[in-house]
Amino acid sequence: MPEKTAKNHDVTEKSTINHRTIVGQNRRTKTRTRIIEGALQVFAEKGPDAPVIDDFIQASGIARGTFYNYFDNTAELLSATSDWLADDVANAIEAEVSRIKNPVVRHGVAIRLFMKKAQSEPTWCRFIATIWFQKGFAIDGPMRDIQLGIDSGDLSCPSAECGWDLTFGTLRQVMIRLLKQPELIKTDYVDQIIDTILIGLGVTSTLRKEIFSYEWPKLRPTKTLARI
Amino acid sequence: MPEKTAKNHDVTEKSTINHRTIVGQNRRTKTRTRIIEGALQVFAEKGPDAPVIDDFIQASGIARGTFYNYFDNTAELLSATSDWLADDVANAIEAEVSRIKNPVVRHGVAIRLFMKKAQSEPTWCRFIATIWFQKGFAIDGPMRDIQLGIDSGDLSCPSAECGWDLTFGTLRQVMIRLLKQPELIKTDYVDQIIDTILIGLGVTSTLRKEIFSYEWPKLRPTKTLARI
Amino acid sequence: MPEKTAKNHDVTEKSTINHRTIVGQNRRTKTRTRIIEGALQVFAEKGPDAPVIDDFIQASGIARGTFYNYFDNTAELLSATSDWLADDVANAIEAEVSRIKNPVVRHGVAIRLFMKKAQSEPTWCRFIATIWFQKGFAIDGPMRDIQLGIDSGDLSCPSAECGWDLTFGTLRQVMIRLLKQPELIKTDYVDQIIDTILIGLGVTSTLRKEIFSYEWPKLRPTKTLARI
Amino acid sequence: MPEKTAKNHDVTEKSTINHRTIVGQNRRTKTRTRIIEGALQVFAEKGPDAPVIDDFIQASGIARGTFYNYFDNTAELLSATSDWLADDVANAIEAEVSRIKNPVVRHGVAIRLFMKKAQSEPTWCRFIATIWFQKGFAIDGPMRDIQLGIDSGDLSCPSAECGWDLTFGTLRQVMIRLLKQPELIKTDYVDQIIDTILIGLGVTSTLRKEIFSYEWPKLRPTKTLARI
DNA sequence: AATGAATGAGAGTTCATTCAT
DNA sequence: GATGAATGAACTCTCATTCAT
Numbered sequence: 001m002p003e004k005t006a007k008n009h010d011v012t013e014k015s016t017i018n019h020r021t022i023v024g025q026n027r028r029t030k031t032r033t034r035i036i037e038g039a040l041q042v043f044a045e046k047g048p049d050a051p052v053i054d055d056f057i058q059a060s061g062i063a064r065g066t067f068y069n070y071f072d073n074t075a076e077l078l079s080a081t082s083d084w085l086a087d088d089v090a091n092a093i094e095a096e097v098s099r100i101k102n103p104v105v106r107h108g109v110a111i112r113l114f115m116k117k118a119q120s121e122p123t124w125c126r127f128i129a130t131i132w133f134q135k136g137f138a139i140d141g142p143m144r145d146i147q148l149g150i151d152s153g154d155l156s157c158p159s160a161e162c163g164w165d166l167t168f169g170t171l172r173q174v175m176i177r178l179l180k181q182p183e184l185i186k187t188d189y190v191d192q193i194i195d196t197i198l199i200g201l202g203v204t205s206t207l208r209k210e211i212f213s214y215e216w217p218k219l220r221p222t223k224t225l226a227r228i
Numbered sequence: 229m230p231e232k233t234a235k236n237h238d239v240t241e242k243s244t245i246n247h248r249t250i251v252g253q254n255r256r257t258k259t260r261t262r263i264i265e266g267a268l269q270v271f272a273e274k275g276p277d278a279p280v281i282d283d284f285i286q287a288s289g290i291a292r293g294t295f296y297n298y299f300d301n302t303a304e305l306l307s308a309t310s311d312w313l314a315d316d317v318a319n320a321i322e323a324e325v326s327r328i329k330n331p332v333v334r335h336g337v338a339i340r341l342f343m344k345k346a347q348s349e350p351t352w353c354r355f356i357a358t359i360w361f362q363k364g365f366a367i368d369g370p371m372r373d374i375q376l377g378i379d380s381g382d383l384s385c386p387s388a389e390c391g392w393d394l395t396f397g398t399l400r401q402v403m404i405r406l407l408k409q410p411e412l413i414k415t416d417y418v419d420q421i422i423d424t425i426l427i428g429l430g431v432t433s434t435l436r437k438e439i440f441s442y443e444w445p446k447l448r449p450t451k452t453l454a455r456i
Numbered sequence: 457m458p459e460k461t462a463k464n465h466d467v468t469e470k471s472t473i474n475h476r477t478i479v480g481q482n483r484r485t486k487t488r489t490r491i492i493e494g495a496l497q498v499f500a501e502k503g504p505d506a507p508v509i510d511d512f513i514q515a516s517g518i519a520r521g522t523f524y525n526y527f528d529n530t531a532e533l534l535s536a537t538s539d540w541l542a543d544d545v546a547n548a549i550e551a552e553v554s555r556i557k558n559p560v561v562r563h564g565v566a567i568r569l570f571m572k573k574a575q576s577e578p579t580w581c582r583f584i585a586t587i588w589f590q591k592g593f594a595i596d597g598p599m600r601d602i603q604l605g606i607d608s609g610d611l612s613c614p615s616a617e618c619g620w621d622l623t624f625g626t627l628r629q630v631m632i633r634l635l636k637q638p639e640l641i642k643t644d645y646v647d648q649i650i651d652t653i654l655i656g657l658g659v660t661s662t663l664r665k666e667i668f669s670y671e672w673p674k675l676r677p678t679k680t681l682a683r684i
Numbered sequence: 685m686p687e688k689t690a691k692n693h694d695v696t697e698k699s700t701i702n703h704r705t706i707v708g709q710n711r712r713t714k715t716r717t718r719i720i721e722g723a724l725q726v727f728a729e730k731g732p733d734a735p736v737i738d739d740f741i742q743a744s745g746i747a748r749g750t751f752y753n754y755f756d757n758t759a760e761l762l763s764a765t766s767d768w769l770a771d772d773v774a775n776a777i778e779a780e781v782s783r784i785k786n787p788v789v790r791h792g793v794a795i796r797l798f799m800k801k802a803q804s805e806p807t808w809c810r811f812i813a814t815i816w817f818q819k820g821f822a823i824d825g826p827m828r829d830i831q832l833g834i835d836s837g838d839l840s841c842p843s844a845e846c847g848w849d850l851t852f853g854t855l856r857q858v859m860i861r862l863l864k865q866p867e868l869i870k871t872d873y874v875d876q877i878i879d880t881i882l883i884g885l886g887v888t889s890t891l892r893k894e895i896f897s898y899e900w901p902k903l904r905p906t907k908t909l910a911r912i
Numbered sequence: 913a914a915t916g917a918a919t920g921a922g923a924g925t926t927c928a929t930t931c932a933t
Numbered sequence: 934g935a936t937g938a939a940t941g942a943a944c945t946c947t948c949a950t951t952c953a954t
Binding site for chain 4: 645
C-alpha cells in the first residue's frame with residue numbers, strides 16, 4: 001500500500017532500508033568480532049571447559065544478553081573461535097609457502113612459520129596447544145604435502161598419517177614446553193626439534209639445508225581478526 | 229582418636245581395638261580403591277573437568293557423603309588417580325626393562341611396552357592421552373635413558389628435552405589416533421611410528437633391530453589396582 | 457501533533473499534511489490489524505500466558521520495536537484481541553437473530569449459531585474455550601434474553617445467572633471436547649447437548665422444535681477482521 | 685568383607701541401615717508433602733503458568749535446590765499436586781456415596797458433596813475451577829454412574845459424554861462464579877443449579893427429592909494431605 | 913512509523929558441600 | 934565410617950524493553 005499511495009517516497013524509503021540494513025550488518029560484524037577477540041584470550045587462559053559466560057562478556061565488554069544474540073553456548077563460541085583461527089593460520093601460511101614447489105620443502109617451511117607464530121604470539125600458542133589439538137580441529141595442507149613427499153621419494157616415512165603424527169605430535173609438545181619454559185623461545189630449540197622431526201621423516205640433509213635457508217617476512221599477527 | 233583412648237584399657241580391650249583399627253583401615257583402603265577404580269573410568273570417558281561428584285559416586289557405588297571422607301574435591305581425586313597410574317605404569321615397565329643394559333635399547337623397549345598397554349587397554353589409553361599429558365604428570369625413567377643415550381653417542385638428538393618431546397609428543401598423538409581409529413590397533417602402525425621416532429633420535433639400524441627383536445610377557449593389567 | 461501544527465500552514469500544505477495523516481492512519485490501522493490477526497493464532501495455540509513477544513512479531517511479520525508502537529505488553533494485546541472478537545461474534549450473531557421475536561427462541565438460535573462457528577473455525581473455538589471464558593470476557597445478549605424468558609414464563613430456571621452458567625458452562629465444556637475429539641464435529645453431538653441444555657432451562661418441546669427448525673446462512677468467518 | 689570379620693556387628697549394622705532408610709524415607713515424604721501443600725496454595729492463587737520456582741520454595745520454606753530433589757520443573761509439581769487432589773477428592777466422595785445403590789442418586793449426591801467442598805474450601809475450589817478442568821485431569825466415577833443411569837432409564841440424556849459435559853461444565857462455571865461472588869456461597873444457589881442440571885439430565889422429581897433429602901457429615905478437609 | 917541490536921533483570925537449573933542420623 | 938537429604942552460591946539462559954538509526 002505505501003508503495004502506491006506514496007510513490008514519491010519510494011526512493012527515500014528504499015534507500016533508508018538499505019542503509020539501515022548495511023548499518024545493522026556492520027554493527028553485527030563488529031560485535032561478533034569483539035566477542036571472538038575476547039574469547040580467544042579467555043580460552044587461551046582458562047582452557048576450553050572452565051570459562052563461564054561471564055568471562056566472555058567481561059572480556060569483550062558486552063551485555064549478558066548480547067552474547068546469546070550471537071552464540072547459543074560456549075561450545076559454539078569455541079568452535080567459531082577455532083574456525084576463525086584455523087582459517088587465519090592456514091591462509092597466512094599458505095600465502096607464504098604457495099610459491100615453493102617441492103612439497104617437502106614447503107612442508108618444512110610451513111611448520112617453521114607455524115612455530116614462528118607460536119613463538120611470537122603466546123596467546124595464539126596457548127590456544128593452539130591446549131585447545132585446538134585437543135578438539136581435533138585440523139588443517140589439511142600438511143597432510144597433502146607429506147603424502148606428495150612420500151610419493152616423490154623425498155620422504156621415507158611409512159605413511160602420511162605416520163608423518164603427520166610425528167610432526168604435529170612433537171610440535172604440540174614443544175608448544176606446551178615453550179609455554180612453561182618461555183626462556184626457550186629465544187633459543188634455537190624450535191629449529192633443532194624441527195630438524196629432528198625432518199630426520200625422522202627421512203628428509204635428506206640437502207633439503208633440510210634448503211628449508212632452513214629460507215628467509216621470510218613475519219606472518220601478519222592474528223590480533224587483527226581482519227576477516228570474519 | 230582410638231590410639232589415644234586405648235591407653236587406658238586392659239589387654240583384652242586393647243586387642244579388640246587393634247582389631248577394629250585394622251578392620252577399619254582395610255575398609256578405608258578398600259573404599260578408597262573403589263573410588264579410584266571408578267574415577268579412572270569416569271575421567272577417561274569425560275575428561276578432567278567435566279565430571280561431577282555424582283559421576284564418581286555412581287561409578288563406585290558409594291554414598292555422596294562418603295566421597296568427602298576420602299577426597300576434598302575432584303582435583304584431588306584426579307591427582308590421586310594419576311599418581312596411582314604413574315606408579316603403576318612406571319613399576320610395570322621398569323620391572324620388564326631393568327635387566328636391559330643399553331639405555332637406548334631400554335628406552336626403545338620401554339616405549340614399545342608403553343604402547344602395547346595403550347593398545348590393549350582403551351580406558352588406560354584414553355586417560356593417558358587426554359588427561360595425563362595435559363596435566364603434565366611425568367615419569368622420569370625415559371628422560372634419564374635418553375640423556376644416557378646422548379652421552380654414550382647412541383642417540384644423536386640435540387638434547388634430552390628434544391628427544392623427550394619427539395618421543396612422547398608423537399606417542400600421544402598416536403594414542404589419540406588409536407582411540408579414533410581402533411582398527412589400527414591390530415596393525416603394525418604403532419611399531420612403524422616407533423621406528424620413525426627412533427630414526428629421528430638417530431638410533432642406528434642395528435640397535436633398532438635389537439629393540440624390535442625383544443619378546444615379552446604382557447604387562448599385568450592395570451585393572452587390579454593392587455597397591456594403593 | 458499534526459493537527460496542531462497544520463493550523464499554521466496554507467491550504468496546499470494543509471492538504472498534503474491531511475493526505476499524509478490519512479495515509480499514516482491507514483498504515484497504522486493495517487499494522488494493528490496484522491498484529492491482532494497474528495495474535496489470535498498465537499493465543500489460540502499457546503494460551504494466554506505462554507506466548508512471548510517474539511511469537512507475535514513472528515506471526516505478524518513485524519519488527520520487534522514496532523510491536524511497542526501499538527501495545528505496551530501482551531496483556532494489552534490479549535485484551536484488544538478479545539475485545540475485537542467479542543465485538544465480532546456479538547455483531548455476527550446479533551445480525552442473524554435480531555429479527556426473532558421470542559427471546560427464548562432467540563437465545564436458542566443464538567447458541568446454535570455460536571456453536572456452528574465453533575465447529576467451523578477451530579482457531580476461534582480454541583481461543584474462546586481456553587482464553588475468553590477464563591479471562592471472564594462477556595457478551596450480554598444471552599443474559600438479557602434468558603431474563604426475558606424467565607419473565608415471560610417460557611424458561612423455568614431459578615435465575616438468569618443459573619441459566620447462564622448452565623448454558624455457557626456446558627458449551628465451553630463441549631468446545632473443549634470438540635478440540636480433543638474433532639470427529640464429533642460432523643455429528644449431531646452439539647445439537648443434542650443444546651437440546652439437553654434447553655430441557656434443563658425448562659423450554660417446552662414446541663419451542664425447542666422451533667429453535668431447531670431454523671435454517672441460516674453460515675456466519676461470516678472471523679478471519680476478515682474487517683472492523684478494528 | 686565386613687560381614688565376615690564383624691559377624692557380631694551384623695545385626696547392629698543392618699538395623700542401623702534399616703533405621704537410616706526408614707528415617708530417610710520419612711523425611712522425604714514429609715518434605716514432599718510440604719512442597720505439595722505449599723504448591724496447592726500457590727497454584728490456586730496464581731494459576732498453572734504464572735508461578736515461579738521461588739513461589740514454591742517460599743510457600744513451603746525449603747531451599748531452592750531441595751525443590752529439584754523432588755520435582756524437575758513446575759509442570760511436574762502441578763501434575764503431582766493434581767494427582768494428589770484427584771485421589772483425595774475421589775476417595776473422600778467415594779467413601780460417602782458408595783453405600784448408595786441407585787447410580788443416579790449416587791451421582792446427584794456426589795456432585796452435591798463436590799460442591800459442598802467447593803463452598804467450604806476456597807483454595808480447593810479455585811484450584812479445581814481454574815486448573816484441574818483446564819488441564820483435563822479426570823475422575824471416572826461420575827462418568828460410570830451417568831452411563832449406568834442411562835442404561836437403567838433413570839437418565840434421559842443422549843449420551844454419557846453429554847451428561848458429563850452438562851454436569852461438570854456447569855459446575856465449573858458455578859465454581860468460578862462463587863469465587864467472584866462469594867456472597868452466593870451461603871445461599872442455595874448451588875443446590876438450585878444442581879437441580880437444574882438434574883432436570884437437564886432427565887431425572888424424575890422423585891429421585892431429585894431423594895438426592896436433596898440426604899444428610900451427610902462434612903467431607904474431611906483437604907488441608908490434611910494425610911496420604912501421599 | 914519501522915527497524916533490530918543491545919540491554920540486564922530475573923527465571924531456571926546444577927552441583928559442591930554440609931551435617932544430622 | 935557411611936549415608937543421603939538439605940542447602941545455596943554460581944551458573945545458564947530467556948525475554949521484555951529501550952533506543953539509535
